[in-house]
Amino acid sequence: MNLDAEEIRLRLPHIELAGCLFGPKNGQPVIALHGWMDNLMTFARLVPHLRGLRILALDMAxxxxxxxxxxxxxxxxxxxxxxxxxxxxxxxxxxxxxxGHSLGAIISAMLAAAMPERIDKLALIDGLIALTIPAQHAPGAMTAALSALASPKIRQSRAHPDRQSAITARMRGIVGVNQEAAERLAVRGLAESAEGFRWNNDPRLKLPSHIYLTPEQAHAFTRALSMPTCLILAEQGLLKVRPGVEQLLKELPLCVHQLPGRHHLHLESEQSAQAIAERFNRFFAT
Incomplete structure (x- = not known):
């Protein structure tokens, strides 16, 4: 990471994770969680502008x-x-x-709702509520997940002939990003092999989930949040288009800031990163 960062390996009881530590050792402790198919470099623009925080940014499993x-x-x-x-x-x-951003924001909100005695504050970027399905669709979702896991060979990520081809593929992904954002994610996400350049995320990340929350369950987690919460909403992001989100945000005692930009606004634009940091710095200082 092209920042003042300390690389760290976390040998947990069940898995080993990689991370980076930022900020003063006596700062407020913060764990940063990135989005699906990203890595901790998603916070590369934002972290330098945050003050008084001891941030552990993780590459999630x-x-x-x-x-x-x-x-x-x-x-x-x-x-x-x-x-x-x-x-x-x-x-x-x-x-x-x-x-948290995106998936990382969803995980953060659910963890905070379940374990409020451990969590001081929540700072979320374009993510809050888990993807849901109606209860009657749950058996079919599990059927799809079991069938995918039972496949004799899970398809590996595509090998690209050169680094730029791999970066271009990430730019055109399910949730696309601009060139500079893709290049930053490539620092930890791209690996070279004899076949070419591959994104090193576990291919199983793309398999269907075995279980989803119902809308009622997902909203119950959000309504259970009791700690100060600041949500950055991207004008062209993914959260705004979720059914029922606009009404839910009106009902919850959250600090919500809507800013111009797409889903990765904190990574795609220096101006957006500074605007987010300005709001988060005020949030963490109060």
């Missing part, structure tokens, strides 16, 4: 430089929450705050 889940294990929201708690214990942090 199966992403970046962290280990994948063991064979037979899955990438559920619950498992990511367990990882975050073990990471806090590894650091000796009984209480800490969470900074």
């Amino acid at each position: 199966g992403h970046g430089h962290s280990a994948p889940r063991p064979t037979g294990a899955s990438y559920s929201l619950f498992d990511y929450a367990v990882d975050a708690l073990h990471a806090a214990d590894f650091m000796g942090w009984q209480r800490f705050s969470l900074l």
Whole structure:
């Protein structure tokens, strides 16, 4: 990471994760969780502008430089929450705050709702509520997940002939990013082999989930949040288009700031990163 960062390996009871530490050692403890198929470099623009925080940014399991889940294990929201708690214990942090983007924001909100005695504050970027399905669709979702896991060969990520081709593929991904954002994510996400350049995320991350929350369950987690929470909403992001989110945000005592930009606004634009940091610095200082 092209920042004043300390690389760290977290040998947890069940998995080994990679991370970076930023900020003063006596700063407020914060664990930062990135989005799906990203890595901790998603915070590369934002972190330099944050003040007074001791941030542990993680490559989540199966992403970046962290280990994948063991064979037979899955990438559920619950498992990511367990990882975050073990990471806090590894650091000796009984209480800490969470900074999350997208999937990382969803995990942060669910963990905070379930374990409020451990969490001081929540700082979220374009993420809050888990993807949901109606209860009657749950058996079919599990059928799809079991069938995918039973496949004799899970398709590996595509090998690209050169680095720029791999970066271009990330720019055109399911959630696209601009060139500079893709290049930053490539620092920890791209690996060279005899076949070419591959994104090193565990291919199982793309398999269907075995279980989803219902809308009622997902909203119950959000309504259970009791700690100060600051949410950055991207004008062209993904959270705004989720059904029922606009009404839910009106009902919750959250500090919400809507800013111009896409889903990765904190990484794609220096101006957006500074604007987010300005709001988060005020939030953490109060």
